[in-house]
Amino acid sequence: MLSPFRRGSARLTPRPAHRQTSDGTAVLLDVRETPERNAGHAPEAPHLPLSRPVAGASLPAAAKGGPVVTIWRSGHRSPQAAELPDGGGAQTADVTGGMADRACAGLPVVGPGGSEGVLA
Template identity: 45%
Template sequence: MFTADVDTREAERLAADGTVLLLDVREHDEWAAGHAPGAIHVPLAELDPATLPGDRPIVAVCRSGNRSGKAAATIGAAGLRVRNMAGGMNAWAEAGQPVVRDDGSTGVIG
């Protein structure tokens, strides 16, 4: 079920302690440029809620919060617990939170 948005600080805290799964639904090139540490990547066009783990809530993430809002609605309609990260990766980066590439180097949000 979809609940209220979560801010970037709360999403980072919950992901760090394993309480939630960060799900980045941006396109492949956006992910490759930089993402939140520990997030998993499934582009919105490829999203199938049946393939997602149901053992913990999911926080959907995109660049601004729009696509992740759509993802959260889809995931919630499938009966999974989900929240949308308000402001997306733009807000994450603006708050000074870490952005990484797959190789661990510093990433960017474009």
């Protein structure tokens, strides 16, 4: 089976992205701004707001050294995040439909203190 990851950006729907990030094949990286993420996020996703790597910030340690799947609210800006250089040439993909489609697929979305999250 061919990997959905490649240099540059590939696209995954929410369920395959969840499978790959749950089994450790890849790391899900939430690239929404902080208020959006705080309202509800994938429990396994480290956070790096898209504005930070655009300004030169590097990937969180958890997202270095392997495939990365980026996620945004609706999936429109995560391809942009998947194209950002990380200094190590990571293989990247993004989630089509973003957190909105992830929530519609019944995948976990948590809020503050582990409560059920919402999308802001």
